[in-house]
Amino acid sequence: MxxxxxxxxxxxxxxxxxxxxxxxxxxxxxxxxVPAALMAGNANLWGPEATDEAAGRLGWVHAPERSRRLLPRLDELTERFAGLDHVVLAGTGGACLAAEVIARGQGADLTLLDTVDPHQVRRAARGPLDRTLLVVSGAETVETDAVRRVFERAFRDAGIDPAGRIVVVGPPGSPLDAPGHTFVAADPEVAGCFGSLSAYGLVPAALCGADVRRLLDEAEALVPSLLLxxxxxxxxxxxxxxxxxxxxxxxxxxxxxxxxxxxxxxxxxxxxxxxxxxxxxxxxxxxxxxxxxxxxxxxxxxxxxxxxxxxxxxxxxxxxxxxxxxxxxxxxxxxxxxxxGVSPFDRPAISESEEALSGLLRGAEDGTPPVVIGCEPVLVDGEVEVHATGDMLEGAKDLRDVLDAFTHAVPADGYVAVMAYLDAADDTTGLRPPLARRAAHERDAQAAFGLAPRLLHSTGQVYKDGPRTGVFLQITGAVTADVDVPGRPYSLGTLQRAQAFADLRALRTRGHTVVRLHLRDRAAGLARLEAALSG
Incomplete structure (x- = not known):
């Protein structure tokens, strides 16, 4: 059928x-x-408990029309920043991913930094700074604050005034709407993963040369069908x-x-x-x-x-x-x-992870360095440390035994999720397929792979509060060239490690099975892990 x-x-x-x-x-x-009510922005569609929150989150249904008001501003910014063809986007969430998809689809050059991995941020901040424009999109998180500060220092060190090289996209009243920044106000009724056609997604896409008018035309053509x-x-x-x-x-x-x-x-x-x-x-x-x-x-x-x-x-x-x-x-x-029967705009697990991260970094405002406490590994195989709680890995002698025990812990018809706190340039392409074969063969399960902290602001929600059928493999890696965050008592490496520990804590608090693999050397550790998975 x-x-x-x-x-x-x-x-x-x-x-x-x-x-x-x-x-x-x-x-x-x-x-x-439902069709007409949704397109009219009816906040009662998800029940009385979700009404108040939904009332301020439905601006996206009008985005094909409302976002056209941005076009003159985008034309002005595009002309002002002509010649700055190395556009870097600092932000987290779906709108930033949408901007990257738009850029790729139109052959435009956009570097997305939804990470604080020191190697990845350092590489982007090296320029070419004389042609670099930084766009900070969305509510300012710890991650975007850190990236912005690193770029401000890089610009100053190169003799460039950061005020002329940073564009901020945020809600009206944002603390970054202040002298010293080029600010673009976003629709206050759009936030989170529903912001692809709002200023959060369109401004960075336009600044790297994408045709956003075409996107709005395409979306507008669909609107009549969504009313049926x-x-x-x-x-x-x-x-x-x-x-x-x-x-x-x-x-x-x-x-x-x-x-x-x-x-x-x-x-x-x-x-x-x-x-x-x-x-x-x-x-x-x-x-x-x-x-x-x-x-x-x-x-x-x-x-x-x-x-x-x-x-x-x-x-x-x-x-x-x-x-x-x-x-x-x-x-x-x-x-x-x-x-x-759930609210599309509620994100409790994401909020909890953000609060846990803030707890690990508490004291930053008064200059006290954050304390991120690790523990001794239960096993070391080459360049890979294995960290776990309980007796699941009892008797494991090497990484292959660890992966066998981990796979057997997957519920039947469940899934395993790999959460990699690594550089996007690290070669992780060989990890998911062999893990997927293992999971499908032994437990009729699936294997998902995601880079962090991207997943903290998205897939982490369903991992923590969705169906309780997953087990989780967190991968962290040694930092060979850390980057201090100006004005903060921590480095990007410390911040990345705190993100991983906050994520780990939130998962374990809910009773989920989590194994952490720490790569003492990233390239050698990934090679060892891939070999163990393929064995």
Whole structure:
């Protein structure tokens, strides 16, 4: 059985069991008037407890229209900063990922720093500074504060006034809306993972040369279809996602067939995880290398998604122009949350991790260095230290034994998530496939891989508060060239380690199984880990 709905340039195909599972829910959503209510910004769609929070978070439904007000400002900024073709984006969350997807899709050069890894930040801050523009997007977090300070020092050291090289995108009233910065006010009713078509995503994209008008045109063309009770691609997609957990499919496998915008899979991953994962419910997204990747085709009890043309047995297939896809997926996520009975805007686990990080850094304002306490490893294999609690690794003699015990700890039909606090340039591409083969063969489970701290602000939500079917492998690495944070009593390396420990604490507090691998040498440690996984 196949259901295919098109509109506004996008196509959504639902196949197999997903059609029957979502059919009745689609009827109910239409009868309840959800499409028109959502596009009107009705804050009551997710129940009375979510109403107050939703009331200030629904500006994204009007983004194709409202964001056009930005265009004259973007034209002025683009002209002012012409010649600064090394654009660096400091920020966390979905809007920053969206900016990266936009840039990649249009061949523009944008360097995303949603990390404090010292090696990665140092590399970006080396320039070429005479052609560098820093964009700080979103509410200022500890991470973006640190990156901004490092770049301000780098500019000064190069004899460049930072005031002329930093653009800040934030809500009205932001503390960074002050003399010394070029400030762009974002819609106060847009935040978090729903900000792809807002100033948070569009300003950095435009400054690196992307055509954001085209994106808004593509999104606007979809709007009439999203108002329909029937033949509505967003409603169909949202129902297929929202009904999956109730039918025993709490994992969403995402494969790009190569025809979609590069990086869109990772943007969808964070949107689905952050919006749905709470109260023990949600969809756990797992991005794989393609439809033929390990773990995608042989596993049951999952919802499969292909970005591109539909294939037999896939479950879901979605295609269309990028601007329309951003709006489609945000709409579908909001609908899915209504079906699941959760608020799409609540993010308690993310807030808890941020508070735990603040606790580890407490004292920074008065100059007291933060204390991040480690522990002795339970085992060392070459350049890899193994840290764990309990007796799960009792009797393990080497890294291969550790991975065997770890894989056996995965619940049947569960998942394992790798959380790597490393440089994006570290060669981690060989880790997920062999781990996925192990998980699929031994436990009929999936393997997800993500870089941190990106996952702290997105997938970390579903890992901590979603379905309790995951086990977690955290990877940290030695820092060979640390970077001090000007005006703060800590370095980027210390901050990165504090992020990892805060994440670890939040997971263990909830009773999740977590093993931490610390690489004393990153390259050698990754090679040893890959060899152990492949053995």
């Amino acid at each position: 196949t259901l295919r709905v098109t509109g506004g340039g996008v196509s959504v195909t639902v196949q197999g069991d997903a059609v029957g599972e979502s059919d009745g829910v689609l009827e109910r959503l239409a009868a309840d008037g 009770g029937y033949d509505n691609p967003g409603l169909v997609l949202g129902a297929a996602l929202g009904t999956a957990p109730a039918n025993g499919r709490d994992r969403l496998l995402i494969a790009d067939d190569g025809s979609g915008p590069l990086g869109l899979d990772r943007w969808i991953e964070q949107l689905v995880a952050e919006s749905t994962g709470k109260d023990g419910r949600g969809l756990v997204p797992v991005v794989v290398e393609g439809p033929g990747a390990p773990g995608f085709g042989a596993t049951r009890d999952v919802r499969r998604l292909v970005l591109g043309d539909p294939a037999d047995g896939t479950g879901l297939a979605v295609s269309g122009p990028l601007g329309a896809l951003f709006l489609l997926w945000e709409y579908a996520a909001a609908v899915a949350c209504r079906v699941m």
